[in-house]
Amino acid sequence: MNPLTAYLLVAALLFAIGLAGALTRRNAILVLIGIELMLNAANLNLIAFWRYGPHPEALTGMMFAIFSIAVAAAEAAVGLGLVISIHRHSKTTDLDAMNRMKG
Amino acid sequence: MSLLFYLIAALTVVGGLAAILLKNTVHCALALTVAFAGLAVMFLELDAQFAGFAQILVYIGAVAILVVFAILLTRNAETPKDGVYSRNWFAGLVIAAGVFAVLGWAVVHSTRVLPHETAMPAVTVLDIGNALMGRYVLPLEIVALLLTAALIGAVIVAMHEKEGAK
Numbered sequence: 001m002n003p004l005t006a007y008l009l010v011a012a013l014l015f016a017i018g019l020a021g022a023l024t025r026r027n028a029i030l031v032l033i034g035i036e037l038m039l040n041a042a043n044l045n046l047i048a049f050w051r052y053g054p055h056p057e058a059l060t061g062m063m064f065a066i067f068s069i070a071v072a073a074a075e076a077a078v079g080l081g082l083v084i085s086i087h088r089h090s091k092t093t094d095l096d097a098m099n100r101m102k103g
Numbered sequence: 104m105s106l107l108f109y110l111i112a113a114l115t116v117v118g119g120l121a122a123i124l125l126k127n128t129v130h131c132a133l134a135l136t137v138a139f140a141g142l143a144v145m146f147l148e149l150d151a152q153f154a155g156f157a158q159i160l161v162y163i164g165a166v167a168i169l170v171v172f173a174i175l176l177t178r179n180a181e182t183p184k185d186g187v188y189s190r191n192w193f194a195g196l197v198i199a200a201g202v203f204a205v206l207g208w209a210v211v212h213s214t215r216v217l218p219h220e221t222a223m224p225a226v227t228v229l230d231i232g233n234a235l236m237g238r239y240v241l242p243l244e245i246v247a248l249l250l251t252a253a254l255i256g257a258v259i260v261a262m263h264e265k266e267g268a269k
């Protein structure tokens with residue numbers, strides 16, 4: 001098997017797993033975990049294309065992955081802060097129970 | 104593909120599956136750490152040493168700890184009585200399976216146009232530093248600004264509100 005194909009298949013599987021987690025779990029923190037898995041699958045795609053692409057010395061895919069990791073860290077911090085804040089307001093992290101925008 | 108690749112791929116996928124399937128939320132966070140570690144080893148295998156170590160530092164060192172903190176602060180360690188899956192879990196599962204089918208079909212049927220270079224790229228940390236300070240200096244500054252804003256924003260959002268001080 002072409003190594004790039006193998007890496008892309010693993011990334012696709014990981015993305016689908018993350019999407020399934022984000023769509024099926026009812027705990028908000030588990031939904032964030034699913035989103036993190038999806039972001040990591042995208043990073044794996046970027047690195048794999050950088051490694052097997054025509055110009056790896058240009059570092060384009062590597063830089064994209066590094067910036068993507070930094071943005072994902074910011075996203076995780078803000079998302080978990082929001083979950084803690086919502087939990088303080090309504091004493092729940094159950095997404096099925098979060099049906100009001102008013103606090 | 105080498106045996107090592109299949110082992111690491113299996114470890115990563117099993118970690119990811121366990122992270123979304125386990126009932127105990129703390130176990131989910133630990134399984135997520137396994138998946139992150141597998142991905143970091145994959146980055147190292149792809150000769151992206153810098154990205155691999157950044158993955159270990161950022162995800163295993165920071166994001167996983169943050170997730171565990173959030174779980175413990177919201178007292179989610181015990182399993183809820185009315186199940187861990189949302190009401191419309193079947194639709195979510197179907198959507199995820201459809202997405203994987205489309206992605207997998209596209210990847211498998213495009214092998215003829217995919218590049219296949221095997222020469223190992225000679226990239227050092229010095230090159231990455233030069234690129235970050237040269238061609239990519241503007242994105243670097245924007246990411247610095249974004250991280251500062253996210254830091255302040257997360258603290259303000261999660262800060263304890265005073266009673267009656269709205």
